[in-house]
Amino acid sequence: MADTALPTYDDVIAAASRIAGHARHTPVMTSRILDEEFGAQVFFKCENLQRMGAFKFRGAFNALSKFTPAQRQAGVIAFSSGNHAQGIALSARMLGIPATILMPQDAPASKIDATRGYGAEVVIFDRFKDDREKLCRALAEQRGMTLIPPYDHADVLAGQGTAAKELFEEAGPLDAFFVPLGGGGLLSGSALATRALSPACKLYGVEPEAGNDGQQSFRTGSIVHIDTPKTIADGAQTQHLGNITFPIIRRDVDDVLTATDAELVEGMRFMASRMKLLVEPTGCLGLAAARRMKADLRGKRVGVLLSGGNVDLARFCSLLAA
Numbered sequence: 001m002a003d004t005a006l007p008t009y010d011d012v013i014a015a016a017s018r019i020a021g022h023a024r025h026t027p028v029m030t031s032r033i034l035d036e037e038f039g040a041q042v043f044f045k046c047e048n049l050q051r052m053g054a055f056k057f058r059g060a061f062n063a064l065s066k067f068t069p070a071q072r073q074a075g076v077i078a079f080s081s082g083n084h085a086q087g088i089a090l091s092a093r094m095l096g097i098p099a100t101i102l103m104p105q106d107a108p109a110s111k112i113d114a115t116r117g118y119g120a121e122v123v124i125f126d127r128f129k130d131d132r133e134k135l136c137r138a139l140a141e142q143r144g145m146t147l148i149p150p151y152d153h154a155d156v157l158a159g160q161g162t163a164a165k166e167l168f169e170e171a172g173p174l175d176a177f178f179v180p181l182g183g184g185g186l187l188s189g190s191a192l193a194t195r196a197l198s199p200a201c202k203l204y205g206v207e208p209e210a211g212n213d214g215q216q217s218f219r220t221g222s223i224v225h226i227d228t229p230k231t232i233a234d235g236a237q238t239q240h241l242g243n244i245t246f247p248i249i250r251r252d253v254d255d256v257l258t259a260t261d262a263e264l265v266e267g268m269r270f271m272a273s274r275m276k277l278l279v280e281p282t283g284c285l286g287l288a289a290a291r292r293m294k295a296d297l298r299g300k301r302v303g304v305l306l307s308g309g310n311v312d313l314a315r316f317c318s319l320l321a322a
């Protein structure tokens, strides 16, 4: 795809005005203890406090807001391990659009329940056997519904970019910014905002070490496909970057880093005990990578995106106890 066909920062600005008054303007928080540990100023963008508990509400609401009357009537269909499902389900309910969501049978119970609670029809599939995209496309065709994918969609990624836009507008330009990476909707949208508002900022995507397809793709220059990785970061268990997200990431991101499950658990512990914030494993990817790099961050202004907070309390406790 030619670069000119890719979404731009103007699309992020348009998304920001569409979601205004519907999405929460989440807080930017700091920690004196962490600043001392890093010898730096660290700004956390708290999307764990976003509506339905993750940034995905932004992209979902933006995409659904652009539906024509005919699309609104026929409804939306989506596939997701959880947060995109909830984002679509809640946005659909707010906009009066019927929603069908395909979810893996091993998705956290809280995410399945919340999606049903928002009034969506949930169809369960086996994430290690079924081709969810194929299944979803077949259902979409059968029911005449519009498919909104979790990351590889211009309106979705433009919506996700509004969180970074808010961070830079509130915290000012940064030296480094760490963003969780699954399929790249959040990272590519954040990249558009970063290059517009803080062009010199080093921008890092961070994915689970068990599934570093994004890192391989970024470094080799073509999209690498992997099997569904086994990691506690269920929001980033993606198998490949997208055809729209990858060229933006390749152009605008400085590097893709990884974090281990043990580092994510340490991040969850720090967030809960020191900052009183409940963050899901995937949401701690940025903090984990920043910690690994902290020697290089001394004296700098650092942004960390906390992408979500949806984790069963029982699971949260067992992860911390292990």
Ligand SMILES: *Cc1c(COP(=O)(O)O)cnc(C)c1O
Pocket (backbone or CB within 6 Å): 054, 056, 083, 084, 150, 151, 160, 180, 181, 182, 183, 184, 185, 186, 187, 235, 236, 238, 280, 282, 283, 307, 308, 309
């Ligand atoms: C979806 C998700 C991600 C990854 O976002 P992509 O747009 O797929 O890269 C990161 N963190 C959380 C909490 C998520 O729900």
